Amino acid sequence: MGTMNKIETKGWTSDTVVSDLERAIHEHRLPPGTKLGEDELGDAYGISRTIVRAALLALSHRHLVELKRNRGAFVAQPSVREAREVFEARSLLEPRTAHSAALRMTDADLRLLNENIRDEHAALDAGENGRALFLSGQFHVEIARIADQSTIETFISELISRSSLIIALYWRRRAALCETQAHHALLDAFANRDGDAAEQLMKSHLLDLVASLDLRNVSQPPTSLREALQR
Amino acid sequence: MGTMNKIETKGWTSDTVVSDLERAIHEHRLPPGTKLGEDELGDAYGISRTIVRAALLALSHRHLVELKRNRGAFVAQPSVREAREVFEARSLLEPRTAHSAALRMTDADLRLLNENIRDEHAALDAGENGRALFLSGQFHVEIARIADQSTIETFISELISRSSLIIALYWRRRAALCETQAHHALLDAFANRDGDAAEQLMKSHLLDLVASLDLRNVSQPPTSLREALQR
DNA sequence: CGACACAAAATCGTATACAATCCTGTTGCG
DNA sequence: CGCAACAGGATTGTATACGATTTTGTGTCG
Known part of the structure; x- marks a missing residue:
């Protein structure tokens, strides 16, 4: 367990490391609370701590990683409070953005979204739940891109990644097919260019997503004894 | 002009430098396009380039600074496109947030907002336009704080700072009193706890703010010959 | 005199060295 | 035996050194 293979693809820059880590977090390969040691990451990617620190700094600005002074970097563990806030922000941004997207939707966009749903289904069938979750999030980001609002897209992208952490911590049901159903319904609306x-x-x-979470405040700050054993 | 005094307040950490620079940008003491040399900043604050780079990285993530590889850091110059996007995002976030704030407003909050308006007026009278602009922005951020939505507050705070850059670039009218008028009207609604x-x-x-800007696409990429002399 | 080539300076990109802090295991004392 | 003090190791924080790239200045040739 102490060994960590080097990722020999070379050419790792700060941004690509950020993307790689963000995706790993999004796919739950790096669960909330995981320690991200600087030397460890540096060895893994074959780069120095300088680049690693820049990447961790970027991730912390997106609230995907929490930096604790003199303690290190950890995959973030959003509180119940933060979870509610994230979905509140999403509820302000995403519906109107979906509206705009519907009006700007091209056939190529529709094909892309359709492929996304198909891939997500395939991933689920293959038991690749992490990949399915990632694709599910990409669906939402793609909508913002289609709406041609890159600023909002940046916000939504961050909120989606944080939502993945929230799901990792507070997911209740195990039935996951509700997702593809909702996305399919959205696709129909998009195909009809029906913004409303x-x-x-x-x-x-x-709302369904929030309802599928267990956000009762019980045992809210249980992570008191130094993060309850770091996990 | 080549001299730059050292800021001898000491104890500069990465975050405090970020705050200091962000405020300077917000107040138009650092206009869009200004070069932020690493050595120069390091000397000014009495810290090494390591900390400066961390600060510049943070500011770039907030889109207040643009990093050009091997060229350096510059105060961002939002395009017309970006300007529209910023106000689109604000229009999605701020009205509903103001609604929430109105319902949660305490008397202490009202006093704070009132003081803010008063200070802004005083700054205007004293000819401190930069400070007035900063306070005007703080008014909006304060509303998000009162709404008790720190995630949204973070987004709005970034959008407000970016708006300051946009105003620096695209402001049309010189009459600036429309601002305090609108804020006063908002304060009344808050005092009545009237969310709608x-x-x-x-x-x-x-909408008024956007209308006061000159966002015609004419001469959009005039900054072609290497940023049109850096300013 | 103008254009190109080359050299020097300045600035950024990355790695590494060292200091500071925290964690852990051990030792000594009550 | 239990607890506190301390020492060693590990990890992060910061500064600095060095290499890479860009910019700028200079000289030569057409």
């Missing part, structure tokens, strides 16, 4: 329908569907989709 | 009114006022306030 898309907006409404996105709104209820987000 | 606050939401509506915020929405039109943002």
